[in-house]
Amino acid sequence: MVVLWVMLVSIAVLAGAGTLYSRYLARAVGENPSRPTPAVLVNDGRDYVPSPTPVVFGHHFATIAGAGPIVGPVIAVVYGWVPALLWVLIGGVLVGAVHDYLALYMATREGGQSMAVIARRVFGKGAFLALMLFIVVMLVIVCAVFLNLSAQALMSRLPRERMPDLGSGARFFRILHEDGKEMVFIGGIASMSVVIMTVFAPLVGWMYIKKQVSVWKCSIAAIAISGTSIAVGLYYPISIPLKFGLLGWTIDGQDVWRVLLGLYTLVAAGVPVWIFLQSRDFINVHILYVGMGFLVLTLVVAGISSPSQADPLPAFNLEAGNKAMGWIWPVLFVTIACGAVSGFHSLCAGGTTCKQLKSEGAVRIGYFAMLLESFVAVCVIGTMLIGTTRSFYIYDIHPKTLGSGETDPNQVLGFAIAVGNAANIAWGLPVAFGALAGMILLEGFLITTLDTAVRFARYLLEEIWRTLFARYDVFAAPVGVEAAREWTGDEPPAGTEGIPVAIEPKEDEPAPATPIATGGPLRQLFTLIRHYWFNSGLAVVLILILAFAADVNALWKVFGTGNQLLAGMVLALASMWLLRRGRKTLFAFIPAVCMLVTTVTNLFLMVPKFAQGKDRNPTLLTADLFIIVITAYLLIVGIRAAAGYFRNRAAAPVAK
Numbered sequence: 001m002v003v004l005w006v007m008l009v010s011i012a013v014l015a016g017a018g019t020l021y022s023r024y025l026a027r028a029v030g031e032n033p034s035r036p037t038p039a040v041l042v043n044d045g046r047d048y049v050p051s052p053t054p055v056v057f058g059h060h061f062a063t064i065a066g067a068g069p070i071v072g073p074v075i076a077v078v079y080g081w082v083p084a085l086l087w088v089l090i091g092g093v094l095v096g097a098v099h100d101y102l103a104l105y106m107a108t109r110e111g112g113q114s115m116a117v118i119a120r121r122v123f124g125k126g127a128f129l130a131l132m133l134f135i136v137v138m139l140v141i142v143c144a145v146f147l148n149l150s151a152q153a154l155m156s157r158l159p160r161e162r163m164p165d166l167g168s169g170a171r172f173f174r175i176l177h178e179d180g181k182e183m184v185f186i187g188g189i190a191s192m193s194v195v196i197m198t199v200f201a202p203l204v205g206w207m208y209i210k211k212q213v214s215v216w217k218c219s220i221a222a223i224a225i226s227g228t229s230i231a232v233g234l235y236y237p238i239s240i241p242l243k244f245g246l247l248g249w250t251i252d253g254q255d256v257w258r259v260l261l262g263l264y265t266l267v268a269a270g271v272p273v274w275i276f277l278q279s280r281d282f283i284n285v286h287i288l289y290v291g292m293g294f295l296v297l298t299l300v301v302a303g304i305s306s307p308s309q310a311d312p313l314p315a316f317n318l319e320a321g322n323k324a325m326g327w328i329w330p331v332l333f334v335t336i337a338c339g340a341v342s343g344f345h346s347l348c349a350g351g352t353t354c355k356q357l358k359s360e361g362a363v364r365i366g367y368f369a370m371l372l373e374s375f376v377a378v379c380v381i382g383t384m385l386i387g388t389t390r391s392f393y394i395y396d397i398h399p400k401t402l403g404s405g406e407t408d409p410n411q412v413l414g415f416a417i418a419v420g421n422a423a424n425i426a427w428g429l430p431v432a433f434g435a436l437a438g439m440i441l442l443e444g445f446l447i448t449t450l451d452t453a454v455r456f457a458r459y460l461l462e463e464i465w466r467t468l469f470a471r472y473d474v475f476a477a478p479v480g481v482e483a484a485r486e487w488t489g490d491e492p493p494a495g496t497e498g499i500p501v502a503i504e505p506k507e508d509e510p511a512p513a514t515p516i517a518t519g520g521p522l523r524q525l526f527t528l529i530r531h532y533w534f535n536s537g538l539a540v541v542l543i544l545i546l547a548f549a550a551d552v553n554a555l556w557k558v559f560g561t562g563n564q565l566l567a568g569m570v571l572a573l574a575s576m577w578l579l580r581r582g583r584k585t586l587f588a589f590i591p592a593v594c595m596l597v598t599t600v601t602n603l604f605l606m607v608p609k610f611a612q613g614k615d616r617n618p619t620l621l622t623a624d625l626f627i628i629v630i631t632a633y634l635l636i637v638g639i640r641a642a643a644g645y646f647r648n649r650a651a652a653p654v655a656k
Contacts (some may be wrong), residue, residue, distance in 0.1 A: 003303035003382045007296070010089060010378040014371045017093045022367045025101055028584045033361030038112030038354060047273050048112065051356040052215050053365070055208060058285035059278050060353045061369040062448040064100070064345045065288065067149045068338025069377040070442055071552075072560070074411040076335045077384050078398055079321030079328050080314050084336060085381055091333075091340030092374030095591040097367045099567050102574040102588055103346035104366035107354035114350040114459065115570055122576050125467070127637045131569070132464050134630045135347060137623065138562050139457040140539070142344055143265075143450060144546040145555045150446040151257035152412050152552065153439055154191045155240065157183035158420075158432065173432055174239060186416070186436045188237025189230070190443045191257075195238065196229035197283050198264065198276070205279030222283040226290075230440065258547055261450060262540045268451035269458050269536040273352060277451050284444045291441035292376060295419070298434075299382045301426035311389040324398050326605065330598040334560040339377025341595065343566025344453070345370065351456040380415065383438075386425065387418030411552075415442060457539035458532055465529050474526040476515035549619050558620050561602045562627055568595030569631075572638055579645065596635070603628050 042048035051059075076084045103115060110118050116135060120128030160175065160182035174185040204221055207213040240253040268276040318328060325331045338344070349366055357363065384393070397414035416435040423434025469475045518526060528534050546555070571592035575585045603624060610621035 001303060003299050003386050006085065006378065006382050006385070007299060007303070010085070010375065013089045014092060014375055014378075018097060018367065018371045021093060022097070022101065022364055025098065025367070025587065026364065028587065029102070029105055029578065030581075030583065031105065031360060031363065033359050035360045037108055037357045037360055039356050040358065042112070042355075045272070047352070048355045049209060049274060049278075050358045051278070052208070053358065053362050054215050055218075055278070055282055056353060056356045056362065057365050057369060059281040059356070060348060060365055061372055062281040062285040062288060062444075063348045063352070063452040064338065064342065064369060064449075065373045065376060067146055067442065067446050067449075068336075068342060068344075068563075069373050070380050070415055071149065071411045071556070072336040072339055073377050073380040074384060074397065074415050075325070075556070076321075076332055077313060077381060078324050078393070079318055079332055080316035081381050081385055082315045083318075083328060083332060085378065087333060087336055088339050088374050088377045088381070091336075092371060092377075095567070095571075095595065096341035096345075096374065097370040098587055098591060099341055099343075099571050099574075100345045100349060100366035100370040101363065102366075102578075103570055104349035104354055104363045105360075106574060106577055107350035108357060108360055108363055112350075112355045114463070115346050115573065116460065117463065118350070118577065119573055122573060122580070123637050123641050127634060129464070129467060130630050130633050130637075132460055132467075134562075134569075134627065134634075135566065136457060136460050136464070137626065138343070138566055139347065139453050139460070140542045140546055141555060141559050141562060141623065143453045143457070143539075143543040144550070145552060145559045146446050146450050146453070147258055147261055147543060147547045148254075148552045148555065149412060150261055150443065150450065151254040152410075153443045153446065154187045154194070154238075154257050155242065155253050156187035156190075156413060156416065156439055157185050158413060158417065158435055160184055174237065178242065184432050185237070185239065186432060186439055188239045189233035189436055190440050191238035191240075192233035192236060193226075193229040193440060194443060194447055196232060197225060198280060200225045201280035201283060202275045203279075204283055205274035205276075208279075208282075209274040218282065219286065222286045223290075225283055226287045255548070258544060261447075262544050265451045265454040265543075266536050266540045269455040269539065270533050273355075273455075277352065277455060278356070280451070281448045284448050287440065287444045291437065291444070292379065294437060295379050295383065295441070298419075298422050298426045299379065299386060302386045302422050303382075306386060306425045311391050313385055313388065313390055313393060320394070330602040330605070333598050334564045334602050335556075336377065337560045337563045339374055339380075341564060341567045341591075343563050343568075343570060344449075346566065346570040347456045348452060351459055352452060383415070383418045383422055387421035388414070392417075412439075412442065454536065454539050454543070457542075458535040461535040461538060462530065462532065465526075465535075469526060471516050472518050472526060473515040474518055474523060474530060546619070550617060554615070554617055554620060557606060558623055558627075561599050561606065562623075564595055565599035565603070565627065565631060568592050568599060569634060571595065576638065576641060576645070579642075600628075600631060603631070 037050070039048050039050040043050060073084055073088070076087075106118055107113055107115070110121070114135075116128055116132040119131045157176060157178070174188065176183045176185050204218055204225070207221065208215065208218045240256055242253050244251055244253070268280075321328060321332070325335065333340075345366070353365065357365075388397075393414070397411060416438040417431070419438030419441075420429075420431035420433070420435035423429045423437065424431050466475045568591075571588045575589040575592055578585045578588065606624050607621070607628075609615045610617050610624055
């Protein structure tokens with residue numbers, strides 16, 4: 001019955017408080033549904049595409065809901081499920097959803113610009129470049145984490161002894177013999193599902209963008225494709241061995257998936273947004289909706305029918321949490337990242353979502369998509385409560401970190417088995433079938449974030465080159481839809497498909513100087529680096545390097561901290577942006593201070609860990625120190641800008 005109370009209280013808090021607070025925010029910032037959006041003004045058919053609100057919501061939710069709301073809570077309940085739940089609910093309503101709403105609102109009001117471009121207009125060029133570099137590093141880390149998790153999920157095997165009840169369902173699962181153990185292979189089913197949905201994604205995009213087919217008809221097609229992909233996967237799973245030989249080399253199966261997923265994201269980041277990114281998200285979000293519905297119903301039925309847990313997860317377990325992860329503050333608040341607040345969401349808002357809105361009133365997509373993601377985190381906590389035990393959690397999910405085992409922590413399998421156990425309690429299904437449902441749900445969240453994040457990285461790299469080399473003619477061409485018409489080369493100039501489009505030039509921006517003419521190798525180099533295929537490829541290469549250099553558990557420490565730090569920066573940016581427009585700011589400023597203090601503290605705590613001892617990692621130490629330096633610079637710039645604003649306001653003559 002504990003799970004039922006968890007679900008009821010969470011729904012009441014997220015729905016009730018969220019609805020009231022979102023209305024307050026809309027009034028406070030001056031939301032105007034009649035104001036034309038960047039998608040309507042530009043409508044270039046590539047990135048700026050006015051789309052139905054349900055389609056945009058599906059794309060945005062599928063994009064922001066990566067592994068964070070699943071993996072983060074699975075790790076963090078080591079402190080006890082009550083602290084984890086409290087942070088998800090309070091953080092979701094007052095911090096995360098506010099951050100997402102303000103990021104999408106600012107991006108829409110500023111002509112479809114990224115957070116970095118808005119920072120340039122508020123704080124200047126130095127802050128812009130610093131934030132751009134920070135975001136690129138963050139995107140690479142995010143993608144490396146999700147790439148490794150995706151590869152891990154697609155290669156998933158579950159111990160045969162944990163699912164003795166396969167019965168007639170055994171014919172749908174391959175039983176592998178590895179290292180003297182029987183393993184049930186479930187990753188191949190999810191692999192085939194991923195492939196089929198990707199292949200059919202352009203068809204769905206063609207239907208609702210090119211042929212203007214009704215959304216409900218496209219949803220029927222998406223459901224049919226999703227169901228078919230799973231059915232085909234059951235009969236024809238894609239199986240890659242854990243290890244195999246090739247031309248004298250020993251190849252790891254997860255490495256194969258890393259490379260294949262990297263190649264997919266390379267293509268998805270360069271082609272028009274409707275071909276893969278938006279359309280695949282639209283298909284996949286139906287699996288997410290169905291999967292979440294199945295999970296909620298499973299938790300309700302299991303909560304009613306299950307007997308008291310013999311060895312339940314404790315409500316509070318601070319001693320074990322401190323031993324495994326570190327002090328609850330600040331570690332818990334950066335471990336549960338996307339379920340409570342996530343800076344990555346601001347990149348989604350300023351990267352693709354703001355370029356698809358038909359109405360400014362649709363910016364509340366940002367607020368409610370975040371609340372839905374918080375609810376996903378609540379469901380994950382409930383699943384761990386009903387589907388696992390304290391001993392299983394210690395010995396199988398947190399073995400090395402709690403000093404009770406030699407194997408690596410595996411949150412992916414931990415969540416899958418918990419879903420399988422919950423489904424077995426609720427419906428009597430074999431554990432393997434429930435675990436398969438959990439794995440498909442997790443993989444859906446992962447893939448939809450990967451392709452979008454690489455596209456964001458491409459946008460940002462394009463803008464970095466444009467800023468650094470703005471004096472040269474190749475980068476001095478006008479941007480926007482008019483530039484695409486006037487351009488005489490094979491491709492439009494850098495930025496017409498991304499963030500640099502300037503719909504509303506600002507009065508404080510200086511007039512451009514006469515560009516420097518280029519020729520020969522220099523012009524060829526500039527032409528190359530402004531091209532979206534080059535920048536997509538560069539992003540993928542950086543991601544693969546980091547993915548091969550560190551595992552998920554090591555990357556998560558930097559990912560969670562940097563992700564929450566970015567959220568604090570965006571909230572601080574929103575505070576200054578609103579202040580300059582005479583709007584209220586406390587609803588953004590207070591969460592900004594809380595997140596900045598928390599994440600900066602954790603950055604300094606990680607330095608000695610990565611510098612020496614069992615967690616020593618020069619790559620992550622370098623990333624940690626880089627983030628500290630960038631953060632210090634941006635804080636100084638922000639404080640100086642705020643001080644200058646208040647000085648100027650105090651010196652301004654009082655109107656009589």
